[in-house]
Amino acid sequence: MxxxxxxxxxxxxxxxxxxxxxxxxxxxxxxxxxxxxxxxxxxxxxxxxxxxxxxxxxxxxxxxxxxxxxxxxxxxxxxxxxxxxxxxxxxxxxxxxxxxxxxxxxxxxxxxxxxxxxxxxxxxxxxxxxxxxxxxxxxxxxxxxxxxxxxxxxxxxxxxxxxxxxxxxxxxxxxxxxxxxxxxxxxxxxxxxxxxxxxxxxxxxxxxxxxxxxxxxxxxxLINPRNRLLEVQEQEIRQMLYGIAGVDISNPKGEKLVEYVLDCYTQRQNAEIVERLDNGLEGGRLKxxxxxxxxxxxQAREEDGQIQKRMAEDPQKITPARCYEALLSDPFQAITALDRETAKGLFRILKEYASTQR
CATH class of the missing domain: 3.60.40.10 (PPM-type phosphatase domain)
Incomplete structure (x- = not known):
């Protein structure tokens, strides 16, 4: 088998x-x-x-x-x-x-x-x-x-x-x-x-x-350790990052300071920021x-079969929920499994559904 x-x-x-x-x-x-x-x-x-x-x-x-x-x-x-x-x-x-x-x-x-x-x-x-x-x-x-x-x-x-x-x-x-x-x-x-x-x-x-x-x-x-930074005192963060060229930590406060530092840290655009945060926080809280x-x-084959069966139904009976479910599960599989008329029905309904969400 x-x-x-x-x-x-x-x-x-x-x-x-x-x-x-x-x-x-x-x-x-x-x-x-x-x-x-x-x-x-x-x-x-x-x-x-x-x-x-x-x-x-x-x-x-x-x-x-x-x-x-x-x-x-x-x-x-x-x-x-x-x-x-x-x-x-x-x-x-x-x-x-x-x-x-x-x-x-x-x-x-x-x-x-x-x-x-x-x-x-x-x-x-x-x-x-x-x-x-x-x-x-x-x-x-x-x-x-x-x-x-x-x-x-x-x-x-x-x-x-x-x-x-x-x-x-x-x-x-x-x-x-x-x-x-x-x-x-x-x-x-x-x-x-x-x-x-x-x-x-x-x-x-x-x-x-x-x-x-x-x-x-x-x-x-894992990558955005926001909660770890929220545990750190603002003054500790400012002291660790003090003097780094191009880093402005004077204005943001509280959670805005955390978001600013996280953005700098995760973008990895400044190696000195990453190094100071990794080495400066006690216990390596960001490491x-x-x-x-x-x-x-x-159950991949069983699910694929169910999706194809649903998508092969009459285009007029395809609902946005069914389209959404199939596309979430496997967009390529869902679309390539369709015949032409079913595909046209799917995209028509998705277009109408999208217009209601604006």
Missing amino acids: SIKPDISIFTREIPGRCHESNEDSHYAGIIPSKEGDEYGLFMIADGLSGYSGSAASHIAVAQIKKYLENNLPDNDDYAELMQRAAYDANTKLANIGTTRTTLDAVLYGPAGLFGVHFGDSRVYFVPKKNSKNTIRAVTKDESRQGVPTNYLGCVGLYHPLERKIGNPYSFTPEELKDLRYIVLMTDGFMARATKDEIITGLRDLQNGNGPEAVFNFYAQI SDDATLVIVDV
Whole structure:
């Protein structure tokens, strides 16, 4: 069974300003199984600072991918395979020495979903729109004071035959029948976004906003740390930026000062402003950690079919709401799927609808 037509994968990274290089790594791809079926493998890893984090995360992801490519076609115990793949990656890192990384790996296919979890990244399940099920975090954070307490690269990790590792979890196809999205995110999101902000983005995803729109929502929170600046005293901001050529901080006050500074900071047009704010605020309050997001739409083909069916209806019955829903989901797919008369009806209604919004 091929799952390629059924899934759509979206990945994005926001390199942080805490490290010289991005210490996150991710992978999303398809691997054949013993039965000839195809399984999606989705991973995120966040290397630990001070432990060759960038190398560790990339090595772990590559090692697990290699292990499953070599062993998945000959084995149908998927939960055990995920355990052994994680152990193999851990052995590789432990042999190198002083290389550590968190990891979340998900294997998804006809037999269900199988995952392992090390550290403080997260995996969320987002159900279909109008489902009775709720958005939920499948994993639990393993960290203390912002430092992961479970990771790959640990010397002396138990062998899977002795004790299960990586907080394994699995779900049957029946348990997944209402699932629409699998979302993986590193802790760079949790460090900047509140729980409510994260859930808001996932709820937007459930309600039909595409992955790109949801990512942009998150990116604004991560890149524009407005709330962090509001915590800073005005005088502290003025002192940090005093004397920088071309920067006028004498007039704006309160939130207007914050907006002015944020604009200068995010536009990156003045390197001295960025450097002073990054280094001048106690605790690096404007420095963001690396953030990686992987969104897997496991019902992509079903949704595309529904859109095409709706768009193929009589042009006179197409409503602005239906047009809007289809175009939001996938503009290119929605438009290219139309016949000429349906397209004419769609654009006529959109034009009339737009005129009422002026």
